[in-house]
Amino acid sequence: MWQIWLIIAGIFFIGEIITVGFLIFWVGVAALITALLSVFVQNVIVQTVVFVITSTLLIFLTKPLAKKLTKADGMKTNAYSIVGKVGMVTKKITAHSVGQVKVGSEIWSATSTNNLEIEEGMEVTITEIKGVKAIVEPLKVENTK
Numbered sequence: 001m002w003q004i005w006l007i008i009a010g011i012f013f014i015g016e017i018i019t020v021g022f023l024i025f026w027v028g029v030a031a032l033i034t035a036l037l038s039v040f041v042q043n044v045i046v047q048t049v050v051f052v053i054t055s056t057l058l059i060f061l062t063k064p065l066a067k068k069l070t071k072a073d074g075m076k077t078n079a080y081s082i083v084g085k086v087g088m089v090t091k092k093i094t095a096h097s098v099g100q101v102k103v104g105s106e107i108w109s110a111t112s113t114n115n116l117e118i119e120e121g122m123e124v125t126i127t128e129i130k131g132v133k134a135i136v137e138p139l140k141v142e143n144t145k
Helices: 002-019 024-040 044-069 078-082
Strands: 086-091 099-103 106-112 123-130 133-138
Touching (some): 002 024, 024 044, 086 106, 086 133, 099 123
Parallel strands (some): 106 133
Antiparallel strands (some): 086 123, 099 106, 123 133
8 A cells, every 4th residue: 555655645645746835745754754654554544533633733834934934025026126225316207208317337217206306416215116217216325403
Protein backbone atom coordinates (compact mmCIF):
# COMPACT_ATOMS: atom_id res chain seq x y z
CA MET A 1 0.00 0.00 0.00
CA TRP A 2 2.96 2.35 0.58
CA GLN A 3 3.57 2.44 -3.17
CA ILE A 4 0.11 3.91 -3.77
CA TRP A 5 0.71 6.65 -1.18
CA LEU A 6 4.08 7.36 -2.81
CA ILE A 7 2.39 7.75 -6.22
CA ILE A 8 -0.26 10.02 -4.65
CA ALA A 9 2.53 12.13 -3.09
CA GLY A 10 4.24 12.39 -6.49
CA ILE A 11 1.00 13.53 -8.12
CA PHE A 12 0.55 16.24 -5.48
CA PHE A 13 4.17 17.42 -5.87
CA ILE A 14 3.76 17.65 -9.65
CA GLY A 15 0.51 19.54 -9.08
CA GLU A 16 2.39 21.95 -6.81
CA ILE A 17 4.98 22.59 -9.50
CA ILE A 18 2.20 23.42 -11.96
CA THR A 19 0.17 25.66 -9.62
CA VAL A 20 2.87 27.14 -7.33
CA GLY A 21 0.27 27.96 -4.68
CA PHE A 22 2.25 26.29 -1.85
CA LEU A 23 -0.87 24.46 -0.71
CA ILE A 24 -0.78 21.16 -2.57
CA PHE A 25 2.81 20.67 -1.37
CA TRP A 26 1.62 20.00 2.17
CA VAL A 27 -0.90 17.42 0.99
CA GLY A 28 2.00 15.70 -0.78
CA VAL A 29 4.02 15.73 2.45
CA ALA A 30 1.03 14.23 4.26
CA ALA A 31 0.91 11.48 1.61
CA LEU A 32 4.61 10.75 2.22
CA ILE A 33 4.01 10.54 5.98
CA THR A 34 1.09 8.20 5.33
CA ALA A 35 3.30 6.09 3.04
CA LEU A 36 5.74 5.62 5.93
CA LEU A 37 2.88 4.78 8.28
CA SER A 38 1.45 2.24 5.82
CA VAL A 39 4.59 0.11 6.21
CA PHE A 40 3.57 -0.49 9.84
CA VAL A 41 -0.25 -0.17 9.70
CA GLN A 42 -2.15 -2.11 7.04
CA ASN A 43 -5.62 -0.73 7.80
CA VAL A 44 -6.65 1.59 4.93
CA ILE A 45 -9.15 3.48 7.09
CA VAL A 46 -6.45 4.36 9.65
CA GLN A 47 -4.11 5.42 6.82
CA THR A 48 -6.79 7.63 5.29
CA VAL A 49 -7.61 9.25 8.63
CA VAL A 50 -3.91 9.93 9.25
CA PHE A 51 -3.60 11.40 5.74
CA VAL A 52 -6.57 13.74 6.21
CA ILE A 53 -5.52 14.87 9.71
CA THR A 54 -1.86 15.34 8.74
CA SER A 55 -2.64 17.30 5.58
CA THR A 56 -5.12 19.52 7.44
CA LEU A 57 -2.66 20.22 10.26
CA LEU A 58 0.20 20.92 7.87
CA ILE A 59 -1.89 23.34 5.83
CA PHE A 60 -3.17 25.31 8.83
CA LEU A 61 0.07 25.28 10.82
CA THR A 62 2.20 26.43 7.90
CA LYS A 63 -0.21 29.01 6.47
CA PRO A 64 1.56 31.95 8.20
CA LEU A 65 4.89 30.69 6.84
CA ALA A 66 3.48 30.39 3.33
CA LYS A 67 2.03 33.91 3.51
CA LYS A 68 5.37 35.27 4.68
CA LEU A 69 7.27 33.52 1.86
CA THR A 70 4.84 34.58 -0.86
CA LYS A 71 4.29 38.10 0.44
CA ALA A 72 3.46 40.46 -2.44
CA ASP A 73 4.25 43.67 -0.58
CA GLY A 74 7.96 43.28 -1.19
CA MET A 75 10.15 45.51 -3.25
CA LYS A 76 8.56 47.97 -5.64
CA THR A 77 9.62 47.38 -9.20
CA ASN A 78 9.40 49.03 -12.60
CA ALA A 79 7.65 52.38 -12.83
CA TYR A 80 6.23 52.28 -9.30
CA SER A 81 9.73 52.21 -7.83
CA ILE A 82 10.08 55.99 -8.42
CA VAL A 83 7.04 56.92 -6.31
CA GLY A 84 8.29 58.94 -3.35
CA LYS A 85 11.60 59.84 -5.00
CA VAL A 86 12.83 63.35 -5.73
CA GLY A 87 13.30 64.52 -9.30
CA MET A 88 14.33 67.67 -11.18
CA VAL A 89 11.98 69.41 -13.63
CA THR A 90 13.69 69.56 -17.05
CA LYS A 91 10.72 71.02 -18.95
CA LYS A 92 8.22 73.42 -17.34
CA ILE A 93 4.98 71.83 -16.10
CA THR A 94 1.82 73.90 -16.48
CA ALA A 95 -1.89 73.32 -15.98
CA HIS A 96 -2.33 72.93 -19.74
CA SER A 97 0.85 71.13 -20.81
CA VAL A 98 2.85 68.11 -19.81
CA GLY A 99 6.40 68.75 -18.66
CA GLN A 100 9.35 66.50 -18.02
CA VAL A 101 11.09 65.35 -14.88
CA LYS A 102 14.45 63.64 -14.48
CA VAL A 103 14.49 60.99 -11.77
CA GLY A 104 17.88 59.37 -11.42
CA SER A 105 18.93 58.70 -15.00
CA GLU A 106 15.37 58.47 -16.37
CA ILE A 107 13.30 61.21 -18.00
CA TRP A 108 9.55 61.05 -17.33
CA SER A 109 6.60 62.97 -18.76
CA ALA A 110 5.04 64.71 -15.80
CA THR A 111 1.98 66.60 -14.67
CA SER A 112 1.47 68.27 -11.33
CA THR A 113 -1.03 67.65 -8.61
CA ASN A 114 -3.78 70.32 -8.53
CA ASN A 115 -2.57 71.70 -11.90
CA LEU A 116 0.26 73.64 -10.28
CA GLU A 117 2.80 75.43 -12.45
CA ILE A 118 6.30 74.16 -11.76
CA GLU A 119 9.32 75.90 -13.29
CA GLU A 120 12.27 74.19 -14.93
CA GLY A 121 15.05 73.44 -12.44
CA MET A 122 12.76 72.97 -9.43
CA GLU A 123 12.90 69.81 -7.37
CA VAL A 124 9.71 67.76 -7.13
CA THR A 125 8.49 64.65 -5.36
CA ILE A 126 6.84 61.91 -7.43
CA THR A 127 3.50 61.18 -5.73
CA GLU A 128 2.10 58.58 -8.14
CA ILE A 129 2.26 57.08 -11.62
CA LYS A 130 -0.73 57.32 -13.99
CA GLY A 131 -0.16 55.44 -17.21
CA VAL A 132 3.20 56.69 -18.50
CA LYS A 133 3.17 60.00 -16.62
CA ALA A 134 4.64 60.84 -13.26
CA ILE A 135 2.37 62.94 -11.06
CA VAL A 136 4.55 65.36 -9.11
CA GLU A 137 4.35 68.09 -6.50
CA PRO A 138 6.95 70.69 -5.58
CA LEU A 139 9.44 69.50 -3.00
CA LYS A 140 8.47 70.84 0.39
CA VAL A 141 11.37 72.59 2.08
CA GLU A 142 11.02 72.88 5.85
CA ASN A 143 11.99 76.17 7.48
CA THR A 144 14.71 75.81 10.08
CA LYS A 145 14.38 78.66 12.58
